[in-house]
């Protein structure tokens with residue numbers, strides 16, 4: 001692009017700081033939406049020294065992030081979070097280069113569309129545990145006052161007694177199995193699972209723009225350690241992360257040395273790497289330009305674990321919140337399940353194609369309040385031109401998912417939860433995939449960086465949500481003062497939604513109960529039978 005071209009329009013900023021003070025780094029999407037409404041397809045921001053290009057329509061995002069993915073698939077890595085905390089090995093922040101391609105290929109083999117089909121039996125089993133847990137939750141008196149008075153530790157903002165914790169267990173046990181061939185069998189006392197959420201919370205905080213001066217002033221990176229306490233601190237956090245990711249890799253190596261052969265990410269990878277002559281490959285980056293060394297491998301599995309956990313949990317919680325906010329939708333979804341499945345058996349994956357309204361409710365959940373609500377920003381690796389404007393090399397490029405989803409042309413009445421909008425079109429209309437035409441939503445991102453586990457995520461969401469609708473009644477507790485159900489308002493961004501990288505509803509209480517004795521019997525019996533199935537698979541049975 002010619003340097004004579006103008007940058008896209010955008011809000012005027014201050015000298016040096018640019019627009020820094022106009023964007024709340026903890027909740028940027030409302031402001032990014034307002035600017036999208038003002039400036040249209042594309043606008044420009046400067047955050048300190050960083051150029052930022054924001055793409056606000058599906059067309060603009062597709063044009064650049066997908067059609068020109070060759071140059072729009074990098075990341076602007078936050079220095080402290082990637083170079084120090086992650087020792088350069090976190091896949092989500094990696095530049096569009098060789099290491100990322102190798103890591104990404106391995107993740108696709110473990111969690112891509114073909115692998116997702118093989119994971120379904122496990123998701124089926126785990127969802128039986130999860131609906132049993134949810135069904136029993138209120139009966140044990142764990143909701144309401146007790147859960148809100150249970151204090152969570154600073155990193156554990158979800159108390160163990162709360163139903164959010166049950167959803168987290170389900171969301172995290174799936175990638176645990178995919179990666180390491182193990183499961184989370186308890187609903188309390190899961191230090192490893194809690195640590196996954198602590199690690200996600202911590203890296204999100206460290207990566208937050210504005211938290212470290214060294215992210216924006218490269219000169220500071222040259223300071224010696226004694227003048228750079230942030231570096232010392234971030235290195236310590238790296239060791240802490242490695243106690244999880246590296247510890248899990250070590251466990252897998254021990255299992256392998258004892259003869260355990262299983263079709264899971266690390267086990268398969270280590271065997272193949274060994275066969276290629278790299279049985280031992282300590283250190284960072286690649287061995288022989290093709291194989292991930294230990295630390296990159298530990299972080300790649302770890303990246304998958306963290307990319308899968310909070311996002312899937314957020315989607316399930318959002319689904320419940322959306323349906324409680326829209327009782328007629330809940331009723332219709334239930335009627336669909338009742339008419340197709342009936343009361344004598346649980347829904348299965350085979351029912352999916354006959355439950356279009358349930359699927360549409362899930363799609364609409366991801367549209368109406370996507371977990372990664374501002375997406376994950378890409379980077380322009382070359383100078384480029386779009387619509388006569390200059391896109392500078394090195395710019396952060398944001399596919400403004402929230403603005404795309406709130407666009408009234410693409411989605412009439414965009415703030416309303418209307419699953420019907422996903423019905424009736426060609427089948428693609430319902431797919432959240434990377435195809436350009438007729439995508440239901442952009443919750444899984446763009447182009448070559450598109451979510452590496454979309455099919456696994458959709459599998460988890462379908463089987464849990466369908467079974468919940470089928471057998472478990474869920475309702476908001478009655479407010480003793482007003483006598484009305486106490487449901488957080490879906491549209492109240494500050495009141496209802498947490499801040500940060502993943503938009504999760506703040507804690508809210510729900511009463512769960514079996515829909516009838518018949519459902520209770522089926523769910524209970526299924527849970528009891530499951531225990532032998534876990535043992536047959538060599539996995540830990542549920543401890544309750």
Ligand code: HEM
Nearest residue numbers: 092111307308311312372376444445446449451452453457
């Ligand atoms: C509802 C659940 C999920 C949502 C909303 C979601 C969303 C996303 C988004 C927005 C991105 C970034 C895309 C971009 O840069 O344009 C992403 C990346 C990724 N996701 Fe997901 N995801 C979900 C579940 C999962 C699951 C279950 C897995 C694995 C089993 C997974 C694995 C990944 C990986 C590995 C990446 C990194 C891609 C890269 O940087 O190259 N995700 N996801």
